[in-house]
Amino acid sequence: MTNTNETRNRTASEAVEELKASGALDELFSKIDSGDVELTGDGGLVPMLIKETLERGLQAEMTSHLGYAPGDRDAKRTPNSRNGSYGKTLATEAGDIEVAVPRDRAGSFTPRLVPKGSRRLGGLDDMIISLYAGGMTIRDIQHHLVTTIGTELSHETISNITDAVLEAVLEWQQRSLDDFYPVVYLDAIRVKVRDNGHVRSKAAHIAVGVDMDGIKHVLGIWVQNTEGASFWAHVCAELANRGVRDVLIVCCDGLTGLPEAIEATWPDSLVQTCVVHLIRAANRFVAYGDRKAVSKALKDVYSAANEDTALVALEAFTSSELGRKYPSAVAVWENAWERFTPFLSFPPMLRRVIYTTNTIESLNYQLRKVTKNRSQFPTDDSVVKLLWLAICNIEDKRAREREKERGTTGPRKASGRLVQGQITTNWKQALAQLQVAYPDRINPYL
Template identity: 50%
Template sequence: AEEITAWQNRPVDDVYPIMYVDAIRIRVKDRGVVTMKAAHLVVGVDVEGRKHVLGVWIADAEGAKFWLSVLTQLRNRGLRDVLIACCDGLTGLPEAITSVFPDTVVQTCVVHVVRNAMRFVSYGDRKKVAAAMRAIYTAPSVEAAETALGDLEKEYGRQYPGAVDVWKRAWAEFIPFLDYPPELRKVVYTTNLIESINFQLRKITKTRGHFPSDEAAMKLLYLGIRNISTKRGGENGTGTQGWNQALNAMVILFPGRLPLH
């Protein structure tokens, strides 16, 4: 428990070019009743392109107040700036990020948008609809993406209005992505980096059925993260593919905000 407390309160870097936020669902016994809770992971990618799990927070419910507390903790641990925050549909998170880090671009995870939209599409049409969606997120500009979204709606809107609606609701937090050059798009395209960690954590949590307390869940999650880091040759050894090109793009897009000493 002391080790976890020290880990959750350790100092972090003052700037992370990219930060990913995602959640896994766990069952925890609370006041005699087994309830579903979310374990939120925050992963920072440092200037060298190395990934670090900055912390895990278990919550009954998301919301701006909860996220404000998480981000304030990170700021108190030394974080003063994040260039791009990648997340997906977490209630209150974009507002909290804007409040604590006003210059941060909040970017929705494109793969999550595609996946959520595909839930409304029948198996036989998936290839065609996926191709139509690809035209949206590979568009060279916002105008071209809007045209591609219009084409998607024209072609499939009557049959799959739910799929089109997913894109429309995500639009404001999707379009920052279109300002990035291809090198940076590849890096921020998805929260797959954090999902690979989540996949391994799900494997060890789902065999447990439910946890007797938040503390018990936290212990297993922490040991899982420590184990993943060790397998990968230490947390500092997990680099990001294509990072140098992405970093060069960020120097131009976010002038004066990267510590390049």
């Protein structure tokens, strides 16, 4: 689809360049410069060009339907004929446009360019979906369309346009997955959802899997009130039903019930608590002025060569002035010790991969910007719809940024894809270390 669009854009650009070179546009440019011709608005050049293009196309469709052109002598030999036209107002990206739709005497003409019952051109639908994915509410979109292109659409119409993607969302949410993911990251953002007449705070959980090539994929989005074992058992079972047979490491922020759910679905998987989440949790009740000092002291714990060395470092922090001042910081590490220590058994390159869930957190940062304009969502499905559209929008934005920098020298400014396309940093070295640690489980997929 992208290649087709690029080809069309090149063709249009070449046509404009040919017209400019021939001087055919000089008189038009002169009228635009003098103000005699407006580009947009009612009666503007762009809307009129769209109107003329549509009407010409509709007449061509009618000619194909009847088998003869207007004024053709063969018209008398056919049982059907043209029967004038009727006016139809279309909402477009350039504003409302009145077009004349031809009709035939038999009433059998069905236009494809402007389908019966349609009141919008497809480009306007794409614009509305893009605005919605960017975080604008339906009321914001209504106001934007009226003030920019003079088109007024009802709340229900805009809602129906965005709901049209639900089928694609469902297909994406139920798609088949790979048999094996070496690493899976789990995290969540909080959203307000209307539920049985009450507005409740729910967690929208997102799973990102790293495949054997190191490419990250969003595996699914789940909205739930709580994060108990039964919910995570459902998520793991769904991933397994969609094809995931094994996961080596699940990196998360110590979600309640997750280890039990993982063990029930993939008995050999390792649940690793995100080190960054532990650092944040340890600093939760630490005075702002002491946070850097506490984080620096805790670095000796999570950067230790092995568990024994890490335990010595934690004991040293516990007996220090900071440790005595903030016992809650010590308790965070002691309570998570069993789920943290597997991290210490891995070599450096692999530690970098599972050190944090930043892979999802960077995505969540973008998603929070999209959801912050909504005080509440009407349903769980509406949450998934917006997040899916936002993820697609973020993906396209990053892809365009990288395309602009393709072929340039020097450091890249455009970030890699947040999901589904970005290759995990130092993945080759990490994969080699995973192969040494789990040869029986990883070799069949190499």
